[in-house]
Structure formats: C-alpha cells, structure tokens
Amino acid sequence: MHLNFVPILASLFGFASLASAQLQLFCPDALRLGTFAFSPRTVNPGATFTIVANMTCANYLGYTPTYLDYYIEDTANNNGHEYPTLIARRTYNQSADPPLDIFTAVLPSGFWFAGAEYQLYMYNSYARTAPAGDTVILVGAVAESINITGY
Numbered sequence: 001m002h003l004n005f006v007p008i009l010a011s012l013f014g015f016a017s018l019a020s021a022q023l024q025l026f027c028p029d030a031l032r033l034g035t036f037a038f039s040p041r042t043v044n045p046g047a048t049f050t051i052v053a054n055m056t057c058a059n060y061l062g063y064t065p066t067y068l069d070y071y072i073e074d075t076a077n078n079n080g081h082e083y084p085t086l087i088a089r090r091t092y093n094q095s096a097d098p099p100l101d102i103f104t105a106v107l108p109s110g111f112w113f114a115g116a117e118y119q120l121y122m123y124n125s126y127a128r129t130a131p132a133g134d135t136v137i138l139v140g141a142v143a144e145s146i147n148i149t150g151y
C-alpha cells in the first residue's frame, strides 16, 4: 500500500512529466557531434574565453568523443597560407555527468589577418569498430563564428 503513494505524489508534483521529458531528448542528426558555446564571442590575442562543450546528443546518438580538439580557421578571404590554429586539445571524460566539458582557453597572438572571417571548429574524434574488428578513431567537426580583434 505504501508504494502506491509514490506515483500519486509524482503526478501531483509533476515529476512524472519531468521524467518523460528527459527521456524524450530532442537530438536531431545535426547534433550528433555535440554542440558548443563560448563566451565572449569577440576576443583579443592574449585574452581568455570560456568554452562549454555539450555532448548530450553526441552520447545519445553514439558519437561519444575520445578527444575534442578546437581550431580557429579562416573560412573567408583566406589567402591560402592561413592554416587552422590549434586552440585546445581535450581528452573527453566519458563519465562526465552532465556530459559537459567546460574550460578556459587563451587566444594566442597568432597569424590573424584583416578581412578574414574566423570560425572556431570543434573536432569530435570518436571510436568505431571497423569491419575486421579493429577500433578506429573517426572525426567530424562543427563550427561557430568567432570575432578576433585587436591584432
């Protein structure tokens, strides 16, 4: 009899609907590599910015990272010698709960050029079992625009 109170209390306080909302995670395929946000969005060389990587959907869709690497790339008005610049290399904690990786990065005084349009790329390197049984690491990336000023 005592146990019957649990679902009644749960529905009274809305816990049941909260639980089902968490089960019905909205993870479209476009979020399979994870998402990230950072702040501030406009950064001077030498300044710090905070990156929050969110692997909720990556985990859910089977793309749990082994590594997360961040590069700044010049995707417009690139003169051909403007190579991706490594910002951070992270070994992902696959036990992290919630599945977030939060850290501070420093923008180096790098090869920044007027007129360029920079994107911060997050490369998710995730493991797969190949047909012959070997575990291999594949990679995919998502990007967000970043403003680099003051150089």
Ligand SMILES: *[C@@H]1O[C@H](CO)[C@@H](O)[C@H](O)[C@H]1NC(C)=O
Residues within 6 Å of the ligand: 041, 042, 145, 146, 147
């Ligand atoms: C970059 O700076 C410009 C000018 O201040 C602004 O319009 C734009 O929204 C900024 N972009 C980002 C990604 O913050």
Ligand SMILES: *[C@@H]1O[C@H](CO)[C@@H](O)[C@H](O)[C@H]1NC(C)=O
Residues within 6 Å of the ligand: 026, 054, 055, 056, 057, 100
């Ligand atoms: C992480 O992503 C999930 C799925 O999109 C979302 O429900 C959750 O609010 C996000 N967490 C943070 C801290 O942004």
Ligand SMILES: *[C@@H]1O[C@H](CO)[C@@H](O)[C@H](O)[C@H]1NC(C)=O
Residues within 6 Å of the ligand: 093, 094, 095, 096, 097
């Ligand atoms: C990984 O996350 C788990 C769960 O939060 C934590 O207990 C553990 O210390 C973390 N490992 C590292 C290396 O940070």
